Amino acid sequence: xxxxxxxxxxxxxxxxxxxxxxxxxxxxxxxxxxxxxxxxxxxxxxxxxxxxxxxxxxxxxxxxxxxxxxxxxxxxxxxxxxxxxxxxxxxxxxxxxxxxxxxxxxxxxxxxxxxxxxxxxxxxxxxxxxxxxxxxxxxxxxxxxxxxxxxxxxxxxxxxxxxxxxxxxxxxxxxxxxxxxxx
Numbered sequence: 001x002x003x004x005x006x007x008x009x010x011x012x013x014x015x016x017x018x019x020x021x022x023x024x025x026x027x028x029x030x031x032x033x034x035x036x037x038x039x040x041x042x043x044x045x046x047x048x049x050x051x052x053x054x055x056x057x058x059x060x061x062x063x064x065x066x067x068x069x070x071x072x073x074x075x076x077x078x079x080x081x082x083x084x085x086x087x088x089x090x091x092x093x094x095x096x097x098x099x100x101x102x103x104x105x106x107x108x109x110x111x112x113x114x115x116x117x118x119x120x121x122x123x124x125x126x127x128x129x130x131x132x133x134x135x136x137x138x139x140x141x142x143x144x145x146x147x148x149x150x151x152x153x154x155x156x157x158x159x160x161x162x163x164x165x166x167x168x169x170x171x172x173x174x175x176x177x178x179x180x181x182x183x
Contacts, residue, residue, distance in 0.1 A: 004071045006106060008113040011066040011078070013055060018075050019066070020047040022097045034095075035132035037162040059121045060086040067117050069096070069110040076101050079114045082158065087123045091130060093158070094138045107141045115145075119176050126172050130157040133165040142169040146179045 011019070023031075024044045031038060042050070054064050062084055069077040077097045081090035094111060096102050118127055131138035133152055143149065147169040156163050171179075 005073075006109050006113070007070045007073070008067050008079075008110060008117070009070070010117065011051065011055065011068055013052070015066075015068050015075055015078075016048050016051045018097075019051055019068075019078060020044050022078075022095065023047055026097075033132075034135055035157065035161045035164045035166075037160065040160045040162075059123075062086075062122070065090075065118070065122065067114045069106075069114075071101065071106070076106075077110065079111065081118055081122070081127070084122060087125070089126045089128060090118060090122055090124055091128045091157075092118065094129070094131070094141065102137065107137060108144050111141055111145055115171075115176060119173055124173060126170055127176070129169045130155070130166040131169075132157075132161075133167045139167050139169075145171075146175060147171045148175070 023041055024047065028038055031041070050064070051066070054062055054066065059065070064080055064082045065084065066078050066080040068075050069079065077095050079092060079094050081092050083091040094107060096107060115127070118124060129138065129142055129147065131142070133139070148171065150168040150170055152165060152167050154163060154165050157166050
């Protein structure tokens, strides 16, 4: 049997239903384990509208920017950035949609393939990530890829989250170039 082919690409209109379903249909326990406040999840139509908005915006106007993760041509997750200050910084989020694809090392491969999109298209100096400190997978992935641990603190990391303990990780554009993470 051949190995799975892992690819990444920018979000397209065809991805909006699946991405909306991830947020609208995921089990509550899973969402809470990522630090999501269930009362803050928009309804499916609001999700679709927000995702559609970013499709045609130029990079320097994006409020959010999403990269789809695929195994053998099928979308199985995504990474997005928000809190974007074009030419300066953004905050990254990581999402594998199905348990079937977790704990197989896919996360590291996908993030590695995603970083060039964020750094180059948004002209970033620094990329941050604030995963829930009680969610080990993203923290291990970031460390493995050379992100620098900055500190642990309590915050509401995104508008969809509850107040929580997070780990702040960062990677500068210089560190990205030196790490040779391009695929």
